[in-house]
Amino acid sequence: MKLHVTAARDGRTWFVESAQIDGLTTQARTVAEIPEMVRDLAAMITGRPESDFDVEITFDAPEVAAHLRQAEDLAAKADALRAESARERHEAAMVLKRQGVTVRDIGAVLGVSHQRAQQLVSN
Incomplete structure (x- = not known):
């Protein structure tokens, strides 16, 4: 499943959320951490294996x-x-x-x- 998330920087943290899965909100220190953290949380919320999720990140950074x-x-x-x-x-x-x-x-x-x-x- 292609899982679209939005990541926005606030201070030293990336705040990540997805409209596709209710309650999928997490944070990460680096961009590299985001896919793993999102897959882990998506698996916990849905009961599906982490490997089912292909994370696509959109960065909310207008500037x-x-x-x-x-x-x-x-x-x-x-x-x-x-x-x-x-x-x-x-x-x-x-x-x-x-x-x-x-x-x-x-x-x-x-x-x-x-x-x-x-x-x-x-x-």
């Missing part, structure tokens, strides 16, 4: 969430820029190839190995 969203946006932009950079490097290699420049010289001009230059003109 952190905004930073994480920004980081994800920036990572997506960085990925797009890397792809664009690769296309431009390929185009530069192709211009040199059409001019009859050797693969070794293409590599030297682009600042890459001749093996990488070969890959660029082959794609």
